[in-house]
Amino acid sequence: MxxxxxxxxxxxxxxxxxxxxxxxxxxxxxxxxxxxxxxxxxxxxxxxxxxxxxxxxxxxxxxxxxxxxxxxxxxxxxxxxxxxxxxxxxxxxxxxxxxxxxxGPPAGAIAAMGSKSAAKTLMDKAGVPLVPGYHGDNQDPGFLQSQADAMGYPVLIKASAGGGGKGMRIVESGPAFAEALASCKREAASSFGDDKVLIERYLQKPRHIEIQVFADTHGNCVYLFERDCSVQRRHQKVIEEAPAPGMTPERRRAMGEAAVAAARAVGYVGAGTVEFIVEPDGRFYFMEMNTRLQVEHPVTEMITGHDLVEWQLRVAAGEALPLAQEQLAITGHAIEARIYAENPDKGFLPSIGTLTTLNFPPHAAFQNGDIRVDGGVRAGDTITPFYDPMIAKLIVRGADRDQARARMVQALGEIQAVGVQTNIAFLRRLMLDPAFAAADLDTGLIERQHDSLFPPAAPAPDSTLALAVAALLARQGLAQSAVRQNTVHVDPWAQADGWRINGRYRQVFGLLEQDELRELHISRAGERWTYTRNGQALPFEWKTETLAARQYRVHVRLGNADASATVVLQQENVHVFAHGGVQELQVHDAVAHAQDDTSGHQGGLTAPMPGKIIAISVRAGDKVKSGDALLVMEAMKMEHTIHAPADGTVEELFFAVGDQVGDGAELIAIAS
Structure with a gap:
């Protein structure tokens, strides 16, 4: 070693x-x-x-x-x-x-499997079933479109050297092919330094199942079973689980043996993953081989009890695999959720900023636990536009899938992240979705279940607003509603408890929720506090405990109802973590906003994040229709197309191809 x-x-x-x-x-x-x-x-x-x-x-x-x-x-x-x-x-x-x-594997094995088209040719010779498509070297756009036309739509364009959903587009019709091809090639060249693509028939309602393989330099090769990675957004995995729901022992063996055959065909060494696309009737087709460790490897570790990175290091040092195929077994069920800095409600647009607060389940453990967190960032770290926006991976294990799913729901509800938008609430809804719960899985599940996964925002109840107000009062020095009983005389003017010489105190809080202003009146008469909203007054009691800077554990009684939450204050933003979710509110200062221009800026399009302009498809004077593609930005290794919000005429372009732009920068002026 x-x-x-x-x-x-x-x-x-x-x-x-x-x-x-x-x-x-x-x-x-x-x-x-x-x-x-x-x-x-x-x-x-x-x-x-x-x-x-x-x-x-x-x-x-x-x-x-x-x-x-x-x-x-x-x-x-x-x-x-x-x-x-x-x-x-x-x-x-x-x-x-x-x-x-x-x-990792020898250079020859990487070369053999690194090109999707070459790998498919190799697998075809080995008798592994392939999805119908074109995997050749002719990259002429017209020729590629002719292949797609002959194949029949929808088709899938994929970067030959790619992975991770980059350089991949579904094309529904012939007229959309040229633009999708150009975008794929740009993204592939940027991410992998190679713009070569392949074309495949796009399968309807497929599952994405991959097999973990491991080989050493002594001629041994095993498979450590499968992972189901069907739940995806933008062709990138969101949820992974092992074993795959509904997998029969016969099919597991067939897919495992096919994966081992693929690894042996290229003289593979180390950890690798052979990915298959699986039709509803169980037929499977080779997609690609990832000649490396996968992001989702922890679910395999959880169900087998083996540290795959340790295996990698031992094999690289010349040791033999520690176990033979017949010694490997599956215990329980594991699920992994990828926690990203992104906004699911805006097409999973990446979010950039500083994680001022980041708390994970207190009982999470790296090893020998049922809840595990693999993370690369801490509170205080910044999510930048240069890299993938993953914050961490949350992995849970249960005796079966239902228990694992329940543990994931609980663990997601215990995460507190402030400073960037995250997909945590979305992941929790996904775990609770009836289709996911029933293991009705395919790569289109998120789109298919869109209405339940993206429900309209419900207004915050009074209990949540009261929790927010209690934290704001604590920040002012009123940690509790109960009047302190001091045996030592204290100057009443020096106490922050709402005391007034006439016995009455009143404060108005304005909280913005989804641009709606909630006005709350908090008053004290003697030793009694009252919460009033929309003319309805309720007795109000609270008690707070300071957990860290700007973080409070809050308990309130509003009328006869009790509520508790962790509340994080970030300047004017209030984050109330309760019932497994988070409610985001903003303190509205009427004086500070009195001079705001309420008319807004009309006719401009702004950058949704920092990034680089890589393509512009319009010029000043061009007439555009709502939905037309105007330009393409690249950020966090992905392309983001900016579309026209309405019909109009392009008045001015403020940037050129190759320019770096900041978040919120005005890109194009359009006159209606």
Whole structure:
């Protein structure tokens, strides 16, 4: 076994690899970009080396800089994590040439499976069933469209060198093909440095099931069963679970043996995943092989009881696999939810900002627990536009699927995140959705269940508003409604308890909820407090406990009803965490907003986040219709198309292709 491991990645996976390496007694080295100088993975490792700027191409994609960091620190092995250089055969070969162990398959295996089209050709020769499509080298747009036309719509365009949903588009009709192809190629070139694509028939209501394989240098190869990754948004996985619901032992064996055959066909070594698309009748087709560890590997660890990263390190050191196929077994059921900084209500648009508060379930454990959190950020860290917006992965285990799902619902309700938009509430609704609960799974589940997963926002009840007000009073110094009984004389003017010489105190709070103003009157007469809204007055009592800066545990009694919550105050924003969800409110200062321009700015389109302009499809003077594509931004490794909100004429373009723009920057002026 080597003694020093360099981790050529960032975030959650870098922390995950460091934890397993430390358990094996290895010294770990982190690499970091300008944006990650104070990140968690840097603090987790024993030492760290700066390798460049914030953009991935200036840091984490610089293979030579990473190799130089390994030489400087005496690292004998490099773990690539997932993403970045993990499936780059050139980097794997460069490690071998430098005498440094690459914790992954040999360069030849990466090359064989790295191209989706070449891999499908290889699988076809091996007799593995394939989805009908074109996987050849001819990339002429007209030729590709002719192949799609002959195949019949809908079709799926996929980046040949891609993964993670990037460089992938569903095309419903011929007229939409050219624009989708151009967008795919741009995204593929940006993410993978290769714009080659393949075309496949798009299957209706398919499931996405993948098999975890592991091979060593001694000729052994096993499969550690399957994971169901069908629940996706924007072709990216949201929920993963193991084992796959409804999987029969016969089909599991057939898919597992096919995956092992695929791995053996390329001389595979280490951890890999063979992905299949499965039709409702059980027929399965090879999609691709990911020649690396997958984001969702923890659910496999939970049901098998084995640390896959430790297996990776041992195999890379030349050891044989610790177990044979007949020694592997499934125990229980595990579910993983990916927690992202994004807004599900706005098309899962990534959210950028500083996580001022981030609290996970207190009983979560990395090992030997039923609830586990794998995370790469902490409270105080910033979600930047340079990398994937994942905050953490929440993994739970149960004796069966129903118990695992119930534990996931509970655990999601215990997470508190403030500072960016998150998908936590959406994930909880997904766990409770009847289709998901019944394991009626396919890759279109989120779209199919849209109405139940994206319900209209319900107005906050008075109990929630009262909890918010109690926290605001606590911030003012009124930690409780009960009058303090002091035996020592205290100057009443020095106490923040609402005391007035005439016995009466009154304060008005304005709370904005979804742009609706809720006006609340809090008053004290003698020792009695009253909460009044819309003319209805109720007796009001509260008690607060300070948990941390701007965080309170609040208990209120409003009339005869009790309520409790954790409330986080962030400047004018109030976050009430109760009943497994969060209600976001904003303090409205009537004086401060008296001079606001209520007319608004008409006719402008603004950037939804910081990013780069990569394509513009209109010019000044062009007439546009509502829904027309105007320009394309790239942020967080994904493309985001800006559409015309209404019919009009383009008056002015404020940026050009290649420009970086800030959040909220005006992009285009349109006259109606």
């Amino acid at each position: 080597f003694t020093t491991l360099l981790i050529a990645n960032r975030g959650e996976i870098a922390c995950r690899v460091a934890a397993s390496a430390h358990r094996l007694g290895l010294r770990t080295v982190a690499v970091y970009s300008d944006a990650d100088a104070g990140s968690r993975h840097v603090a987790t490792c024993d030492s760290a080396v700066h390798i460049g700027g914030s953009e991935p191409r200036a840091s984490y994609l610089r293979g030579e800089a990473i190799l130089e960091a390994a030489r400087q620190t005496g690292a004998q092995a490099i773990h690539p994590g997932y993403g970045f250089l993990s499936e780059n055969e050139g980097f794997a070969q460069a490690c071998a040439d430098a005498g440094i162990v690459f914790v």
